Amino acid sequence: MRFRPDLGWSDVTPRADFLNRRQLIGGAAMLGMGGLGLPAAALDAVESKYSTNAEPNTLEEITGYCNFYEFGTDKGDPARHAGQMTTDPWSVEIGGLVEKPGRYDLADVLKGQSLEERIYRLRCVEAWSMVVPWIGFQLSGLLERVGVQPSAKYVAFETLYRPEEMPGTRRPVIPWPYVEGLRLDEAMNPLTILATGLYGEELPAPNGAPIRLVVPWKYGFKSIKSVVKITLTEDQPPATWNMVNPREYGFYSNVNPEVDHPRWSQAEERRVGGGFFAAKIPTQKFNGYGQYVASLYDGMDLSRQF
Ligand SMILES: Nc1nc2c(c(=O)[nH]1)N[C@H]1C(S)=C(S)[C@@H](COP(=O)(O)O)O[C@H]1N2
Ligand SMILES: [Mo]
Numbered sequence: 001m002r003f004r005p006d007l008g009w010s011d012v013t014p015r016a017d018f019l020n021r022r023q024l025i026g027g028a029a030m031l032g033m034g035g036l037g038l039p040a041a042a043l044d045a046v047e048s049k050y051s052t053n054a055e056p057n058t059l060e061e062i063t064g065y066c067n068f069y070e071f072g073t074d075k076g077d078p079a080r081h082a083g084q085m086t087t088d089p090w091s092v093e094i095g096g097l098v099e100k101p102g103r104y105d106l107a108d109v110l111k112g113q114s115l116e117e118r119i120y121r122l123r124c125v126e127a128w129s130m131v132v133p134w135i136g137f138q139l140s141g142l143l144e145r146v147g148v149q150p151s152a153k154y155v156a157f158e159t160l161y162r163p164e165e166m167p168g169t170r171r172p173v174i175p176w177p178y179v180e181g182l183r184l185d186e187a188m189n190p191l192t193i194l195a196t197g198l199y200g201e202e203l204p205a206p207n208g209a210p211i212r213l214v215v216p217w218k219y220g221f222k223s224i225k226s227v228v229k230i231t232l233t234e235d236q237p238p239a240t241w242n243m244v245n246p247r248e249y250g251f252y253s254n255v256n257p258e259v260d261h262p263r264w265s266q267a268e269e270r271r272v273g274g275g276f277f278a279a280k281i282p283t284q285k286f287n288g289y290g291q292y293v294a295s296l297y298d299g300m301d302l303s304r305q306f
Pocket of ligand 2: 067123124125126219220221
C-alpha cells in the first residue's frame with residue numbers, strides 16, 4: 001500500500017484490518033489473541049505500561065511534519081514524496097554476529113512477535129516534540145530469535161537507499177544510506193521497539209514504512225526509518241548524524257536538557273500542534289524514560305559521552 005496524504009488511514013484501511021494481509025500471513029501474534037477476526041476495539045483495550053497518558057498528536061501532524069531526508073529536507077517533503085517508495089515486498093537482511101543470519105521477508109521478521117500499542121513521546125534534537133501511538137514489537141524479541149553471539153556488543157541499522165524512489169538522495173545532503181546504531185543493552189531494553197504501525201493502521205510511508213526503529217529516550221534521529229539491514233557487531237557502528245558532525249551529535253544522543261546543542265538550548269521543547277506561540281514545555285532527561293534506562297549509563301559522564 002502506498003501513502004496517500006489526502007486520505008486518513010481509516011479511509012483506506014478498515015480498522016479491524018490494520019494488521020495487513022502480509023502481516024497476518026506472517027502470523028504475528030496480535031496481543032496474544034491471534035490476528036484474524038480481531039475486533040476493532042481490541043487494540044484500544046490494551047494499555048502498555050510503557051505508554052504515556054499524554055494526548056497523542058493527530059495523524060495529520062504525525063505524517064505531515066517529518067524528518068525523512070531521503071525525500072527532502074522540508075518537513076512536508078516526506079508526505080509529498082515518500083509514497084513513491086515501494087514497501088511491499090520488503091525484506092530485512094540480518095547478519096553479523098548472529099546465529100541465524102539471512103534475508104528475512106517482512107512477514108518473517110514479524111513471526112512470533114507480539115505487536116502492541118506504545119504511545120511514546122518523540123523528542124527531535126531540533127527542540128520540537130510529538131506524542132505518537134506506535135504499533136510495534138520489542139527489538140529484543142527479534143534479536144533473541146536470530147540468536148546474538150556472545151561477542152556482539154552493538155547493533156547497526158541501515159535504511160533503504162533507492163535513488164529512483166528517493167528524490168532527496170540525489171543530492172549529498174548527508175551520506176547515504178542513513179545508518180544508526182545502538183549498544184546491545186540499549187537494543188535489548190524493553191522500550192526499544194521496531195514499529196510497523198501507527199494509530200492502529202499500517203505505518204505511513206513518511207514515518208518510515210514498513211518498519212522503523214523507535215528509541216524513545218534518545219533524540220529522534222536515532223529512530224531510523226525504513227530499515228533494510230540489521231547487523232550485530234563487536235565495534236561501535238557508524239551513525240549518520242554523528243559522522244556528519246560529531247561535536248553536535250553524539251553516538252548516544254540521549255535526550256538531556258542539561259547538555260545543550262552547541263547552537264541552541266535543549267532545556268525546553270515545542271510540542272507540534274500547539275501553535276507557534278504555545279508555551280514551551282520543559283524537556284525531561286531521557287525524555288522522561290529515566291526509570292527504565294538511566295541505569296544503562298551508570299558510571300558514564302553523560303556530558304562528555306553524549
Ligand atoms: N532514514 C531516516 N531515518 C530518520 C530520519 C531520516 O532523515 N532518515 N530522520 C530522523 C529524525 S531527525 C527524526 S526527528 C525522526 C522523525 O520521525 P517521524 O517523522 O516519524 O516523527 O526520524 C528519524 N529517522
Ligand atoms: Mo530529529
